Amino acid sequence: MSRKPIANARGPASGSTTSAALPGLSSDDMCPVCKTIRYLNKDMEFLIHPDCYHFMCSNCVNRIFNDGPNQCPYAGCHRTLRRKGFRTPFFGDLTVEREVDIRRRVAAVFNQHEEDFRTLRDYNNYLGMVEDLTFELVSGTDAQRSSAEAQLQQWEAEHKADIERNRKAGREADEASRRRIAAERDAARQRRIDAIKEAEEEKLERARTREAELDTLASAPEGQRPGGGVQLKRRVQVNRAVEAAAAATTNAAGVPGGGVAGAQPPMITKLSIQGLKEKRKPPAPEGPYDPFGGMDFVPSRYKLHDGLVHPDVDKYRFDLAHATGGYSFDDYRARAMFEAFAGLGVFIEDEKEVGSGLSASEVAAMSAGIAAVGDKMELD
Amino acid sequence: MATEDVRYRQSSQYRLWSFSPSKLASMRETTNALARASISERMLASNSLPASNNPSAPTSGVNTPEPDGATPTPTPTLPEFLTPAEELMLVTLYTSELLRAGEHMGLTDEITSTAAALFRRFYITNSIMTYPPKDMIVVSLFFGCKAEGTFPSVDHFVKALHKKGPEEILAGEFLLCQSVRFALDVKHPFRALKGATMELRRYGDIEQSRIEEAERHAREILRFSPHMTDAYFHYTPSQIMLAALSLADRGLAERLIQATFHYVAPSTSNDSDTPMANSDVGTKEARREAKAGEDQAAIIGSYVRDKVLGTIEACRDMLSKELPDRKDHWSSIAVFKVQFRPTTRKLTKCHDPDRWDLVALQRRRREQVMDKADSEDGDPEARAGTGTAAKATVDSDAAVFGGALEPRDNKRRKVLDDPFGGPL
Known part of the structure; x- marks a missing residue:
């Protein structure tokens, strides 16, 4: 227990249930009801x-409240208490x-989040209102307290x-x-193991x-010794590699599974807070990155048949320079x-008449730039 | 849309350097007009014109009018400029020289063709009156080698083409690059021709010798004709290839096209027989099939085939104007004397006084850059004042009279503006 009872701490006149200040609680104190001291x-x-x-x-609690609700034994306090409500x-x-x-x-009643508000200012106003109410409840006068209590209950009922x-x-x-x-x-432990x-x-x-x-x-x-040894070693290595790969896949299957199970509930909570959060969510990723920007490389006019031969190409088939790695x-x-059929259906006369590309004015501007202001162009 | 076409449309050749004929013509006209304007302006400014209408009077520019005298102020006449058509003719002439030079140097077809294409591209946005075509031929050839991935030494070029020094070639390199908008990848029909013959061989019912003969002939055409015409600007490599093939052997080209665009829409009578009896699933299926059929028809249908045939026919007409047997025509001295001599003479008179010498041009620009750097170090006023653009043009104009005074000038100005007064 890290808490440290303060011997004679007296709170400010809090105007709480009793008009007097609450007595401090101290370990070496005696019980104000039965006057027993800790020494006994x-x-x-x-x-x-x-x-x-x-x-x-x-002991006093047991003695006084065992038989049902009773009045607080403190002088001047007329609260009726039940034993059940007592706590340390x-x-x-x-x-x-x-x-x-x-x-x-x-x-517990005012449990809105910042995301529920349209602006930060609204949220701050709300926090200020809540703090005012709390302050009135904690250290307001009787009237303030009762009105604050009423407000709180009303809010609770309405919302x-x-x-x-x-x-x-x-x-x-x-x-x-x-x-x-x-x-x-768990995953970390599993990995360690x-x-x-x-x-x-x-x-x-x-x-x-x-x-x-x-x-x-x-x-x-x-005669067979060294070769056999090497072969065996290699086989063992291969085996081990296979095993490692298998283990890695099971691990991978296990860990992300846990991760997903853990990651999914926050999604649910996000959804259930309020509609606002959804709008701010970044757009869902559209699958893996495609370096070709969705270009299709399957030819649509021709098929790559097996029997495509050309004497000019075939004569290099046995050329050492071309037989080396990398040339296919x-x-x-x-x-x-591809080059034989690419652009067959591109009709420049039609497409470039009004289409995109270098417009006449652009070209004029460009050549003017080169011709007239060429002196200024960056060199090298 | 066919995937091959989509891929071709990504190329810089299509995006930047393909034009319809009318647009190409208008671009050439614009370039010509701009060149006329700037050259005449520069000629007047640099005072290099002979006052032709009054040879006895001392030559003088418009900027320094003579003191009032008896003789009327001679107005310098501008030379006659080339028309766009003449420019095109000269570009074609020099392209033929470029092709010959490439052959002379033993460069591959791809390199020579790339060089020719770059050369022609260069003279679309630049007038032949502005930059010297003979120098640009060498620059194009040298750069064509680089663009095609072979890297010969400059000295080799200098020796083989009898140039004065490597700087003559290197001076124009960046200029060329810039003018072709750094689109250095030129797509050629040579490999396409190989692909086409592969496909023809695969059919199996055509004699080898016929294919070989057609290929050889078509390649011969491809080496020469597309560069002497504007085919590279108006047609795609595959269309050029098929046009050349059809010039070599019409039957083979048509066979290839017919076999490629073979899609025939299924007769609709089957579907219309029992349209009502079909279940919902059936109609959906049919609709999907119809959709697929439409797609197929758009790629390899008869409509596209006819259009492709028309385009190839047009390309064939264009190529047939400059068949390889016209090589002699372009290289013969007799023809040159009759046809081209007057125009080249005209060109020597009307070319740009500032830019004709590429080496000097580059040196001047270098100095200018250095000067700018100097002046930026030296006096901040130059930067803050009239703006660098105006300053640069002033500098370049001043550079015509020699840039030696410039640094001293700067220094003097600096001393005058020194807030702590002059030197003690």
């Missing part, structure tokens, strides 16, 4: 009731305890659905982030290979065929 009862525990924030020891205060200063309680309650929805959204977001973090942690396992396997494999090599060397006849006769054929 080591396990003494002070409890408060959120109606009036008067503290008393748990979190803060030593009961004024703080009370303010936190009130703030929690207000926040029940909204509040409920927001609350649910908040819960879901919390839940989602928790799940995501858990999934990430896999890595350890792989390392172990590799070590084992190495030992086994070594043994196998020694065996072959021992058993094989003279098929590519040449494809290119020649």
Whole structure:
């Protein structure tokens, strides 16, 4: 427990349920009802009731309220309390305890997000209104407090659905982030385990290979030894590579699955907050990037048949310079065929008469530029 | 739309350097008019004209009128400029020289053709009166090599074409690049011809010798005719190739076209038999089929075929005006004397005084750039004042009389403007 009860902390005259200031709670204090001191009862525990924030020891609570609702034993406090409402205060200063309680309650009712508002200014106005209300509830006069209370209740009644929805959204977001973090942690652990396992396997494999090599060397006849060893090693390497690839795919399948499961709920929450968020969402990605801008490379006028030969091309087939890597006769054929049929249906006379390209005025301007202002053009 | 055509439309040859005939003509006229205007302006400014109507009077420009004398102020006459048609004729003449030079140097067909195409492109946006065609031939050839991926040394070119020095070639390189709008990839019909013969061979029922003969002949045509005409501007490489093929062997070209555009729309009688009886699915299917059929018809249907045939026929007409046997015509001295001598004489009189010498032009521009850099270092007023554009033209005009005074001038001005007064 990090909290530190403050011995004689007295909150400002808060004008709360009791007109007097709330008494401070302290560990070495005595119970104001039964006057027991901690020296006599080591396990003494002070409890408060959120109606009036008067503290008393748990024994007193049991004694007074066991038989049903009863009046607060403090002098001048006429609240009727139930045992069920008593709890251990979190803060030593009961004024703080009370303010936190009130703030929690207000926040549960006014639980709008910034995204719900059209402008930042609207949101800030809303926050100011909420803060005013809270302040009145915490440290206003009686009249202010009652009116603020009435406002709060009215708001709560009117906007029940909204509040409920927001609350649910908040819960879901919390839940989602928790799940995501858990999934990430799981994945990391899984990866670690896999890595350890792989390392172990590799070590084992190495030992086994070594043994196998020694065996072959021992058993094989003279001529075959080195070759056999090499072959074996290679096979082992291939095996290991295959295994690694398989493991990688399963990993990949596992981790993104978790990621997706974790990532999906935020999408839902985004949708359920309100319609505003959807508009701001960036456009969905249109699949992988296409460097050719959607150009189609399947020929539509001709087919690349097998029997395409040309004596000028075939004579290079056995030429060493062309037989080296990188030169493809098929590519040449494809290119020649493409050039033979590309642009057959392009009728420049029709298309360039009004179409795009270099317009006459543009050309005139350009040649004027070159002819007249050419002196200024950048050199080299 | 056929995918091949879509791909061809991406090329710079289509986007920047394909024109309809009327537009090409109007562009040439514009270029000619602009060249006339700028050349006459420069001739008047540089005072280099002979006052032809009064040879006894001392030559003088309009800028310095004579003190009032008895003789009337001689108005310098401008020379007669070339017409667009004459310009085109000269460009064609020099293209033939370029082709011969390429052959002389043993360059490949692609390189020579690229050079010729670049040369012709260059003289669309520049007048032949502005830049010297004989120099540009060498520049085009040298640059054509580079554009086609072979990198010969400049010295080799200098030696082979009897030039004075490498700077003569290098001076025009950037100019050429800039004028062709850096569209250096020229699409040629040579590889297309190979593709076409491959396809013809595949049919199997044509004799090899016939194909070979046609290919050889067509290649001969492709080496010469498209460059001597405007075919590269008006037609696509495949159309040029088919036109050449049809000049070599009409039957083969037609066979290829018929086989390519073979799509025949299915007769509609089948569908119209029981249109009502068809189920909904059936009609949908039929509609989709009809749609696919339409697409096919737009790519390889008879309508497109007729249009392609018409285009190829037009291209064939164009090529047939300059068949390879006209090579002798262009290179013969007798013809030159009769036909071209007057025009070239005219050209020597009316060419641009400032830009005819590419080496000097480049040197001048270099100096100008240096001067600009100097002046920008030196005095901030020059930058802030009238603007760099106006300054540059003033500089270039001044550079005609020699740029030696310029730096000293700058220095003097700087001293005068020094807020702390002159030197002690």
